Amino acid sequence: MQLDLSILRVAGALGRHAAERHSLIARNVANADTPGYRAVDLEPFADALRRAEAAGSSALSTTRQVPVAAPGAGSPNGNTVALEDQMLRAGQAARASEIATTVFSKSIAMLRAAAARPR
Amino acid sequence: MNPFAKTSAIAASGLRAQAFRLQVVAQNLANSDTHGYRRKTVTFDQAFDRASQTQTVRVGRIGLDPGPRERVFEPGHPLADADGYVEKSNVNVLTEIADAREANRSYEAGLQILSQARQMYSSLLETLKR
Numbered sequence: 001m002q003l004d005l006s007i008l009r010v011a012g013a014l015g016r017h018a019a020e021r022h023s024l025i026a027r028n029v030a031n032a033d034t035p036g037y038r039a040v041d042l043e044p045f046a047d048a049l050r051r052a053e054a055a056g057s058s059a060l061s062t063t064r065q066v067p068v069a070a071p072g073a074g075s076p077n078g079n080t081v082a083l084e085d086q087m088l089r090a091g092q093a094a095r096a097s098e099i100a101t102t103v104f105s106k107s108i109a110m111l112r113a114a115a116a117r118p119r
Numbered sequence: 120m121n122p123f124a125k126t127s128a129i130a131a132s133g134l135r136a137q138a139f140r141l142q143v144v145a146q147n148l149a150n151s152d153t154h155g156y157r158r159k160t161v162t163f164d165q166a167f168d169r170a171s172q173t174q175t176v177r178v179g180r181i182g183l184d185p186g187p188r189e190r191v192f193e194p195g196h197p198l199a200d201a202d203g204y205v206e207k208s209n210v211n212v213l214t215e216i217a218d219a220r221e222a223n224r225s226y227e228a229g230l231q232i233l234s235q236a237r238q239m240y241s242s243l244l245e246t247l248k249r
Contacts, residue, residue, distance in 0.1 A: 019122035019239065023173070026126040026232045030133025030176040032225050033140075034163040083228050090232055097239045105246040 007107050009060075010049070015100035017045045017062040022093040024065070028086050035077040039068040041089060045096065125173045126236040130229045132175035136163055137226040139178050144219045147210045154198050156208035158184035158215075184209055 021042040031037040043064040052060045067080075074080040140161045150156040164179030186209045194203030 015243070016122075019126075022232075022236060022239065023122040023126040023129065026129040026133075026229075026236070027174055029225070029228045029232050030129050030136070031163070031165065032133075032228065033137075033221070034165060034176055037165065083224065087228060087231065090235055094235045094239055098242060101242050101246050108246075 008104060011100050011104040011107065013049075013060045013062060014045055015097055015104065017042065017048070018093045018097035018100060020063060022090060022097070025086055025090045025093060028068075028081050029083065029090070031079075032081045032083050032086070033079070035079060037079050037081060039081045039086070040065045041068050042066070120172055123236050123240040125171050127233060128168060128171035129173060129175050130233045130236070132166075132168070132177065133229040134226060134233075136176050136178050137222045137229065140222045141219060141226070143181070144215050144222065148212065148215050151208055151210040151212055151215075153208050154196065154205050155188075156210065157188075158186070158208070158210045160184055 024040060024042055028037075028039045028041075042062065043066050045062060048060065048062040048064065068085070140163075143159050143161050147158050160182040162179040162182065163176055166175050166177040167173075168175040188206040188209045190204045190206055192203055193199055193205045196205045199205050
């Protein structure tokens with residue numbers, strides 16, 4: 001029997017993506033008042049996954065950065081960080097990280113249950 | 120470098136910058152009645168942090184507001200010019216308060232990010248425990 005552990009691979013990639021994204025959002029928030037700073041975000045995880053599947057490769061690259069379209073006009077000093085929008089994104093990243101760790105640990109628990117000695 | 124440490128370094132640099140800005144606001148407010156005082160302005164700048172290999176924020180140049188200062192007639196004042204006029208400070212208390220509010224808000228956002236990162240890290244560690 002072949003053991004397909006792609007769920008662990010995807011959960012791991014999602015966790016890494018969420019952590020990297022959160023770090024990028026931290027940068028945006030820290031630069032919320034830096035003149036000329038343009039907000040960036042990571043490409044959504046689903047898009048990266050779809051791209052990897054279309055390419056048929058198992059290597060999942062989730063570090064592609066995309067500029068954030070500023071909601072409303074940016075500041076007169078050229079800064080495009082909207083703090084509320086960034087906090088929303090940070091919440092999303094934290095949630096994604098939680099999902100990743102939960103799925104990961106549950107999958108491990110299921111594997112362990114399957115491998116346990118029958119009682 | 121792990122992304123959580125990176126997040127912490129970036130958020131901490133943001134907190135430092137905002138705290139400094141608040142300090143400058145306090146200086147301006149304290150000197151709002153000092154004759155001849157020019158309001159200080161803070162600009163932020165991006166910096167590359169070697170330790171965490173990431174882009175952080177730092178305080179850039181401190182400038183002086185070149186805005187006009189109100190002239191009042193006070194011949195007895197030591198700073199009075201030949202005509203007996205003294206220039207007051209160009210600090211606008213309302214602007215300073217608004218600036219302090221903005222700094223406060225950004226500071227809170229940074230704190231929020233920091234605690235989120237810590238939570239993410241500890242829940243990741245939880246998976247190692249089992």
